[in-house]
Amino acid sequence: MSLDSESLARRPSDGGVPARRAVTRWAWRLLRREWRQQSLVLALIAIAVAVTTVGVGVSTNTPLSPYVGFGNATDLATFSNYSTSTTAKIASWHQRFGATDVIENQSVTIPGSVEAFDLRSQNPHGPYGQPLLSLVSGHFPTNASQVAVTSGVATNFNLRVGSSWRELGVTRKVVGIVENPKNLLDEFALVNLGQVTSPNEVTVLFDASRIGKSSLGSNVITPASVAQNNVLNPQTISIVLVTMAMLLIGLVAIAGFTVIAQRRLRSIGMLGALGATDDHIKLVVRANGFFVGLVGAVLGFVVGFAAWLAYRPILQSSAHHVIGVFQLPWIVIVVAVVLAVAAAFFASTRPARAMTMISTVSALAGRPAPPKKLRRSAVPGIIFAVAAFFLLGAAGASGGNGIGPGEVVLGFVGLTVAVVLLSPFLLTVLDRFSRRAPLAIRMAMRDLARYRARSGSALGAISVGVLIAMVVIIASAARFGNVLDYAGPNVSSTQLLIYTPNGPYGPGGPGNSGNGGGGSSESIATMRRDAHDIAAALGSNKFVKLETTSATLQHAAPGRSYSGPLYVATPQLLKAFGIKMSTIKATTEILSMRPGFAGITKMQIVYGNYFANGGPNGAWPCPTSDCLANPSMQGTRALPAGTSAPNTVITEYAVHRLGLAPITSGWFVQTSTPFSAAQLTGARATAAADGLSIESKSTIPTSATIINWATLVGILLALGVLAMTIGLIRSETAADLRILSATGASTRTRRSLTAATAGALALVGAVVGTAAAYLAMVGFSRTSALDGLSSLGSVPVANLLAILIAMPLVASIVGWLAAWREPRGLSGQMIQ
């Protein structure tokens, strides 16, 4: 059977679509057969996309979206109350835009409680406000004598469908239970239109998308204007993070695809012998990259979406609003998938090009290309590093103006490029330094330098991994190490704070600020009894009264200022934490457990009418009438560490000296075991009923949690890249190893070679990554008004040692153990 002349005549000179289809099919088949060899890259991509899918789902759905108030509208106007002009404006909009939805709210305080709800009039079937209202049971009010309430309001007033409820002088029948599905914390009572007599907020929803917004007034917002004011939203942050992650994965993938291409060298040689063009050969490698990216991205999305489905109900209850199954930021997810595929594809282009540089004869013989000479100059890398330094400096300087993200991103991209460019150069430096080292180390360093086209990119990937981990570590250490603006968990899981309306957060409890007024001794006694009951119900073994004064601390120098409550060091409080009065100097005014706090200069206690008189004006020392400069401060480790706990206290000596009047602001409760969710719910309900508020452990991680995780991820990433690279380099030098063995070198020498290669790459990667991270942080901090260079004084020594010493050691040990068997040389490998 021979081909017909028509088929022969129509053959395209480059093979056309049939040829491309054939080589693509082969690449796909090879991936199916040999996916295990690419499992690291596949796993990295899958994890990145899965984490992105769940992460952006959680991050964008956890806080209330700034767009939820819009419903179906494109424009939202808010008025604080009705006036003639407001009414006229709404009427004109109604006429101009065809339809408007007017939502009127009147805030009503729940009797005997600090909480409030809204009396709301809204058209349940309005064209724009419909998504903001849903019926749980019963029906919507249809006349002036009917009302529908949220479950919270129903609980507070002991209402159910059919109840009669008198509020604001009007008796209405409860006909339904409603909710705002976009915000389950939104507590309101829905009445018929026109029934809110004194609204303190009027929201108008409409669609003015066809005209210019400038003519509508400054109180009109659109989703676009909200987005403009919210540049650092979760979506933007996610896209930046996923771009960085894919950049790193791309670097890892370059080494991975090079390994795969080398393993397929003879097959690719045969393809060339069969008449494949350079484009076909490139297509084989690129198609492999594309398929790896696609499979990894799809797998990651499926896993991520499954995790999202599992986690959504939990998130829904904790975020207090209904979250749809498909309520995900799809743009970010699509960007992540596209980036994953693009990263893998572009990572494969370099090995693809390299394959075409190898002659068909060499490829058929399984001879890899001779080591490629790279430019040894460090100048381009240094230029990028300097540019990154100044860009990050610009970001630090502009941080106060709310700008900076662009400079931060550009700075880190520049730093990444610098690291990648400098890595091959550093390998030659390493080679030069090892010329007098023992044979195995000398050979290992020489191989790294010879094969630096590959080992350089691997070193770049290791360095970038360490860089990211170190930036997180240094930034966390700097932020958490700031003893003025104290960060971290508020209290431990066995501690609870119960606040009176006089507490540091005012009547609204945590989340508000400012002291309330005083309280009658009767009411304080009642609250103490209630708080004690809460503590007893929790099984408390420590119940400490907390007193505050009008005094707080201030730092009269640029940068961060003091944050946190300043409780009075009452004898009961000191005794509760095991502090003997005899250990406190008689003239000590401030006692703090914050490390190094006692040594900070330019501190001042401000009190009385300090803020009413204009507050800080830069004068030093501050006026003595309502300020005490350089108070005597003493450190102690006995006070609790939480940011909301009494970690810093003012002594009774200072209270008397400054003539301050302590008031009871709450109680500190401690138990021996962590509280259960049910206990906390019960405590919260009891406290709310008594006009108190509680504060339990927040989800803010500790400094150690963030830093240790970052260290672990950085080390694992670096070791993963190493595992792939070492295999490649040792495979390429298998012939040298055999010669070495033939000349009498022992297994020990071979193991030393691998261990030295792994250790050297890990060490240089760790040093370069750490140096680059400090360069970035110094660049940023030196111009930052908030955190100066001094913020870098908190050095995470243990984590630095883990990365700089333990990681290279682990790499060496694993390399030593893994090299027990001589690797098969490429030339000795059978293709089939």
Added chain:
Amino acid sequence: MSMLELRNVSKVYGEGTTEVDAISNIDLAVERGSLVAIMGPSGSGKSTLLTIAGSLEQPTTGDVMINGSNVVGMSRNDRARLRRRTIGYVFQDFNLLAGLTAVENVSLPLELDGISMKKARAQGMSALHELGLSDRAESFPDQLSGGERQRVAIARAVVGERSLLLADEPSGALDSVNGEAVMRMILTACHGGVAALVVTHDAKLASWADRVVFLRDGKAVDETLPPQRPEDLLSHDASNPSES
């Protein structure tokens, strides 16, 4: 017109002190339908000659004419096209592509040349059928025996309209029975009009050739015309002391 003609071909590797003459001033012609064997000791330049004849490498000097066209000076893509359409290779270790079935391996050169998958597959099945491998068409290389793999490789080398078959130790990895079967197939292809150039160490297999060319130190030192007994070829080859 010869199917393959090498005119005064030389190949030099390396430069300066590392310069090595792999082959020197080789003249060789292979007619359509003829089988020429190349014999010689290791390092005599047999494989280099084959790769130059197959356009995988360019000679340092001389001309390589394939079907009347001079390969020297052709672009990489033109040479690739020439290989797709005219030249078939058979190697000692088969070099079948893992991941592709036997029939896909055979039809691959046609698909690379732009023939639709359906037509290329039909051609591939036909070639396998002629070599008695129809029932193994859907098997992957690692499911085939050594002899079957080499038969698939031969089918791939002769599929379509290709007229020049180059084989480098095609029976090197096979036992004598399979080795002879392979040579018989190559000979059958030659009877169909294909010109074949076979590099071999095996004098017995070389005796199947129409002509045997002996290489030593990159130079053609002798040519013998069959019919000739293998013993004579062996004694001829043994005159070279460096024979391995």
